[in-house]
Amino acid sequence: xSPGEPVAPELRELPDxxxxxxxxxxxxxxxxxxxxxxxxxxxxxxxxxxxxxxDAADIVxxxxxxxFRKIQEFKGDSAFSTWIYRIAFNQAISFRRxxxxxxxxxxxxxxxxxxxxxxxxxxxxxxEGEETQKKVQQxxxxxxxxDRQIILLKDLQGHSYDEIASIMQIPKGTVRSRLxxxxxxxxxxxxxxxxxxx
Amino acid sequence: xxxxxxxxxxxGYYDGELEAAEKAEVERHIASCSExxxxxxxxxxxxxxxxxxxxxxxxxxxxxxxxxxxxAAGKVHSFARMRRTILWGSAAAAALFIGLNIMxxxxxxxxxxxxxxxxxxxxxxxxxxxxxxxxxxxxxAPPKEAGAERRALADRAAAADEGKLRENRKQxxxxxxxxxxxxxxxxxxxxAERARDKAGDGLAKGAxxxxxxxxxxxxxxxxxxxxxxxxxVxxxxxxxxxxxxTKKDAVESLTRAEADLKSKRGAAADPVVAAExxxxxxxxxxxxxAKARPQVEEALRKMGVALPPPAPPPxxxxxxxxxxxxxxxxxxxxxxxxxxxxxxELDKPGSSRLLAAAPxxxxxxxxxxxxxxxxxxxxxxxxxGGAQAGKSRELGKADPKPEAKAEAPKDARESKDLxxxxxxxxxxxxxxxxxxxxxxxxxxxxxxxxxxxKK
Numbered sequence: 001x002s003p004g005e006p007v008a009p010e011l012r013e014l015p016d017x018x019x020x021x022x023x024x025x026x027x028x029x030x031x032x033x034x035x036x037x038x039x040x041x042x043x044x045x046x047x048x049x050x051x052x053x054x055d056a057a058d059i060v061x062x063x064x065x066x067x068f069r070k071i072q073e074f075k076g077d078s079a080f081s082t083w084i085y086r087i088a089f090n091q092a093i094s095f096r097r098x099x100x101x102x103x104x105x106x107x108x109x110x111x112x113x114x115x116x117x118x119x120x121x122x123x124x125x126x127x128e129g130e131e132t133q134k135k136v137q138q139x140x141x142x143x144x145x146x147d148r149q150i151i152l153l154k155d156l157q158g159h160s161y162d163e164i165a166s167i168m169q170i171p172k173g174t175v176r177s178r179l180x181x182x183x184x185x186x187x188x189x190x191x192x193x194x195x196x197x198x
Numbered sequence: 199x200x201x202x203x204x205x206x207x208x209x210g211y212y213d214g215e216l217e218a219a220e221k222a223e224v225e226r227h228i229a230s231c232s233e234x235x236x237x238x239x240x241x242x243x244x245x246x247x248x249x250x251x252x253x254x255x256x257x258x259x260x261x262x263x264x265x266x267x268x269x270a271a272g273k274v275h276s277f278a279r280m281r282r283t284i285l286w287g288s289a290a291a292a293a294l295f296i297g298l299n300i301m302x303x304x305x306x307x308x309x310x311x312x313x314x315x316x317x318x319x320x321x322x323x324x325x326x327x328x329x330x331x332x333x334x335x336x337x338x339a340p341p342k343e344a345g346a347e348r349r350a351l352a353d354r355a356a357a358a359d360e361g362k363l364r365e366n367r368k369q370x371x372x373x374x375x376x377x378x379x380x381x382x383x384x385x386x387x388x389x390a391e392r393a394r395d396k397a398g399d400g401l402a403k404g405a406x407x408x409x410x411x412x413x414x415x416x417x418x419x420x421x422x423x424x425x426x427x428x429x430x431v432x433x434x435x436x437x438x439x440x441x442x443x444t445k446k447d448a449v450e451s452l453t454r455a456e457a458d459l460k461s462k463r464g465a466a467a468d469p470v471v472a473a474e475x476x477x478x479x480x481x482x483x484x485x486x487x488a489k490a491r492p493q494v495e496e497a498l499r500k501m502g503v504a505l506p507p508p509a510p511p512p513x514x515x516x517x518x519x520x521x522x523x524x525x526x527x528x529x530x531x532x533x534x535x536x537x538x539x540x541x542x543e544l545d546k547p548g549s550s551r552l553l554a555a556a557p558x559x560x561x562x563x564x565x566x567x568x569x570x571x572x573x574x575x576x577x578x579x580x581x582x583g584g585a586q587a588g589k590s591r592e593l594g595k596a597d598p599k600p601e602a603k604a605e606a607p608k609d610a611r612e613s614k615d616l617x618x619x620x621x622x623x624x625x626x627x628x629x630x631x632x633x634x635x636x637x638x639x640x641x642x643x644x645x646x647x648x649x650x651x652k653k
Binding site for chain 1: 205206208209210213215240241243244245246247248249250251252253254255256257259260261263264265267268271279
């Protein structure tokens with residue numbers, strides 16, 4: 001399948017598990033469907049995690065390629081989304097450790113990448129919203145990788161504790177404690193901003 | 199910050215991840231603890247700030263890069279798949295080939311029941327056996343494989359050969375019975391002869407000794423086994439012979455008859471040997487080969503034998519010596535008397551000499567040295583040798599051997615007998631004579647010849 005070619009319509013209605021099975025039968029169109037379904041969410045999480053859009057694109061691309069290469073090893077014990085998030089975050093952590101460089105903020109470039117405005121308001125509110133997003137992003141980037149990852153998985157992506165435990169490969173009880181600690185840390189970073197919001 | 203409540207439960211309460219009991223506990227606590235209620239609010243505000251971050255769309259480069267990688271991997275996969283397919287196909291073809299071979303050979307061993315029966319020996323004639331095999335072949339199911347047909351044909355041929363062999367074996371007892379019958383006849387004739395001997399003993403006393411039954415003439419050198427002559431005892435003996443027959447003669451005749459029977463039996467067992475007797479080779483060594491052939495023609499013309507056209511010399515019979523320039527081979531069918539006459543005609547003083555030897559005989563080498571007319575005779579020259587016996591014999595007047603000397607008048611007598619032979623005599627058996635005409639150089643003899651040769 002050539003890049004950009006539309007995915008077959010019948011594949012759009014199949015669940016991830018069926019698509020994975022088809023991928024394991026060397027049906028490449030099924031994996032294209034999986035990429036189409038999950039690339040934006042993974043890209044958003046990785047971009048918030050890395051703080052760099054270009055690195056995030058490379059990381060997400062590598063993550064999907066690795067998933068394609070290892071699709072035969074996927075047993076289906078967890079959801080494909082959980083699996084691809086784990087691959088992507090591990091890829092991102094490795095990438096950041098290998099490339100110690102100052103990150104390029106996602107807000108330093110065009111804003112066309114933003115598909116869902118956080119605040120649908122007037123221009124003044126829009127400016128205030130962008131400022132808030134920058135502050136939140138900066139606060140996230142100041143967190144430890146684990147805290148940042150768990151906040152993004154829970155608050156940005158809306159995963160459950162079980163999914164987070166699966167992605168981060170930690171116990172479910174640990175998820176709540178680490179998430180509580182991460183939120184306290186993020187709250188301390190955004191204390192002044194949170195106070196203004198009040 | 200003095201509340202000792204488990205604050206993590208506030209996070210779980212906000213995320214909705216608490217059990218009902220914990221949830222109720224948290225609700226009861228925050229209802230009474232302003233501090234925990236304020237902290238729950240701050241956690242909720244931080245989570246909302248993150249949740250309100252905009253979602254991003256992945257650039258096209260992500261999907262394109264993944265697609266390229268998938269294509270490259272797909273080629274590898276397709277190559278691996280093709281390789282796997284080829285391997286499996288080859289294995290399947292090999293298995294099919296082996297299976298077909300096994301089926302073919304197993305079917306070929308089982309199906310032809312008729313040839314298997316034909317192989318079993320049965321006491322029937324050849325024709326009957328072939329008919330039986332054909333009937334079985336027709337009654338049996340047609341063989342599915344071509345190999346079975348071939349095998350049936352081979353079995354049929356083997357059965358025919360076996361029948362021929364059986365017929366030959368059947369002839370052996372018949373010959374034995376015939377031989378026994380002949381011997382019995384001779385034995386029966388023996389007492390009659392004895393009785394006649396005894397009866398006529400007094401009457402014939404003082405009478406002249408009866409001539410012995412004519413012995414068969416000794417076979418000339420190189421001749422084949424003589425044709426079986428009729429046993430004298432089987433013929434009605436003349437009265438004079440009956441009267442003068444002795445026991446010794448009877449025993450001799452019996453022995454001769456047995457020898458004849460043996461020769462007859464040998465001829466029946468191996469007719470090829472009796473039919474093809476080796477030819478007699480005679481070599482005419484001449485210093486003038488041009489005159490040799492007219493000389494031979496003249497001699498044969500006198501005997502009434504036409505000379506066949508000249509044939510190329512057989513390469514196998516000659517060793518092609520360097521001194522010999524020309525050589526002619528003449529094949530003739532002559533009687534013994536004609537051979538003797540030919541010897542007389544050709545072995546005259548002059549430029550040629552007739553030798554009972556093949557061109558390859560070593561004795562001729564000495565004659566090729568130019569001593570055709572020399573007095574020195576080759577050593578090792580033996581009489582009575584044919585070419586096939588590996589011995590040679592010089593024929594003619596110069597032969598110093600007494601045997602040859604004794605044979606010369608005998609040959610002359612035979613030739614005279616031949617000339618005076620009555621016409622009503624049975625035609626004499628002919629034999630194959632190969633006459634070789636070779637040219638030898640002339641070397642004058644410097645030493646004086648002995649007196650005996652001069653005479």
